[in-house]
Amino acid sequence: MEEQELIPHLFRTEYRKITVVLCKLFGIENIEIAEDIASDTFLLASELWGLKGLPQNPAAWLYTVAKNKARDYLRRNNNFNQKIVEQIKLAYSGTEEIEIDLSDRNIVDSQLQMLFAVCHPAIPAEAQVALSLRILCGFGINEIADAFLTNKETINKRLFRAKEKLRIEKVKIEFPGEAEISRRLETVLTTLYLLFNEGYYSSNQDVTLRQDLCLEAMRLTHLLIENKSTNLPFVNALLSLMCFHASRFEARVNNNGETILYQDQDTGLWNQELIHKGEHFLNQASQGNAISKYHIEAGIAYWHTIKADTNEKWESILQLYNQLLLIEYSQIAALNRTYALAKANGKAEAIIEAEKLNLNNNHLYYSLLGELYTEVDNSKAIACFETAFTLAKSTADKVLITKKIQRLQ
Amino acid sequence: MKDFLFVFRNDAQTMTSGSPEEMQALTKRWMDWIGSIAAQNKLTSHGNRLAHGGKVVRPDNIITDGPYTEIKELVGGYSIVKADTLEEAAELAKGCPILTLGGNVEVREISVM
Numbered sequence: 001m002e003e004q005e006l007i008p009h010l011f012r013t014e015y016r017k018i019t020v021v022l023c024k025l026f027g028i029e030n031i032e033i034a035e036d037i038a039s040d041t042f043l044l045a046s047e048l049w050g051l052k053g054l055p056q057n058p059a060a061w062l063y064t065v066a067k068n069k070a071r072d073y074l075r076r077n078n079n080f081n082q083k084i085v086e087q088i089k090l091a092y093s094g095t096e097e098i099e100i101d102l103s104d105r106n107i108v109d110s111q112l113q114m115l116f117a118v119c120h121p122a123i124p125a126e127a128q129v130a131l132s133l134r135i136l137c138g139f140g141i142n143e144i145a146d147a148f149l150t151n152k153e154t155i156n157k158r159l160f161r162a163k164e165k166l167r168i169e170k171v172k173i174e175f176p177g178e179a180e181i182s183r184r185l186e187t188v189l190t191t192l193y194l195l196f197n198e199g200y201y202s203s204n205q206d207v208t209l210r211q212d213l214c215l216e217a218m219r220l221t222h223l224l225i226e227n228k229s230t231n232l233p234f235v236n237a238l239l240s241l242m243c244f245h246a247s248r249f250e251a252r253v254n255n256n257g258e259t260i261l262y263q264d265q266d267t268g269l270w271n272q273e274l275i276h277k278g279e280h281f282l283n284q285a286s287q288g289n290a291i292s293k294y295h296i297e298a299g300i301a302y303w304h305t306i307k308a309d310t311n312e313k314w315e316s317i318l319q320l321y322n323q324l325l326l327i328e329y330s331q332i333a334a335l336n337r338t339y340a341l342a343k344a345n346g347k348a349e350a351i352i353e354a355e356k357l358n359l360n361n362n363h364l365y366y367s368l369l370g371e372l373y374t375e376v377d378n379s380k381a382i383a384c385f386e387t388a389f390t391l392a393k394s395t396a397d398k399v400l401i402t403k404k405i406q407r408l409q
Numbered sequence: 410m411k412d413f414l415f416v417f418r419n420d421a422q423t424m425t426s427g428s429p430e431e432m433q434a435l436t437k438r439w440m441d442w443i444g445s446i447a448a449q450n451k452l453t454s455h456g457n458r459l460a461h462g463g464k465v466v467r468p469d470n471i472i473t474d475g476p477y478t479e480i481k482e483l484v485g486g487y488s489i490v491k492a493d494t495l496e497e498a499a500e501l502a503k504g505c506p507i508l509t510l511g512g513n514v515e516v517r518e519i520s521v522m
Binding site: 315319321325333334338341345353356357 | 437443444450
């Protein structure tokens, strides 16, 4: 890899490792110090490597510099020293030299513990996602702002408030106790799912950035699976769901960055390797008796990887949506259920059911109605799509709806 | 929105008969109906089915087996829905598959204590 590519790449992968390890050492209240040391390390790297060329082992070089900077920091700042170093020394059984452990094992442990800290129930969900992107995924402020379709200032404020909250709540960077793990994992999984969806359903035109978000969510979920005490069925179900969705990355966007709807996708572009992975994790998820919403959603996503448009497929999807709605209502589940109902039981029944949903502010609702009325009552279908067009906010959605209307005219 | 209890009653004799295919078809109709209520965000609790055996406790601590299986209107289960009015709640009960099997749905407003 060339130097111009290598530094951003290393920044993504190594910045987050250095930050979490230092933050674990200093405590969450000193998260900015950890971030500053990590940033200074990369600043020095970009200066020196430009002059002298790349070191033999760039990652090891970064670790050494980060360690030295951390030690310097501790030596220079007496205040910080008195308060923190005593605690650190206690934790490290009184040795004089502070050990900064950048071993693979400690990096993984610190990342997992940080994941639990960031996804603390006291932190608002949106802030959890931004914090995860910054600390655990090593995203720059600009990238996070792009991902949320907002500006740097908003993200900086959001991150600042989230870190304040971590301090006020005195959130510890540690594994939750055995009894707590399942409950705490629920918040973690919600955040990882949000992170994934942020990439998968965002109207952002930057396809690479969107895929990165999804891949990061999958990487963090995979960390939970590699760890024995968090390798639980519902974690596997979530990863399975993500794999099935991600298998359609290539097929769902055309060269112009426009969305291609499921029924119009070139199934040859579906990623078979990810589909197999999804099946593997779904099998792992079916150990045990508990069925989470992730199990059901993974089941739905599994059926979507089957190409043949059979009654069995749509009947299964319909029943899974019925079950999902019994666990938790959401507008999107209600809409998708009605689509499956049309496929399984026919349009006549689905139209009656769709009219009952009354989701009058949702453009997807009118798109669904338009879809159901197509070939049943085309003028009504056009009227529905036109309402959908006025309600839709993103350009991508408007383009799709316009195409639907043109096909009917 | 208020909560309303659906009490499902049916002839005990007809409730257990039927081939596996018929039972499967019935399950589908049942799930489609309750799924429809849930899709309207009007389901508070899908409730439960009641097992067949039971006891009735009467005054003077007399306990008898029952309700008897020959009873015509045996309570078989319950669900809780939400609606603005009793009429709207009754409207939701209309598609219940039990109605096609000779049973009925009693709709009662839940008065919170």
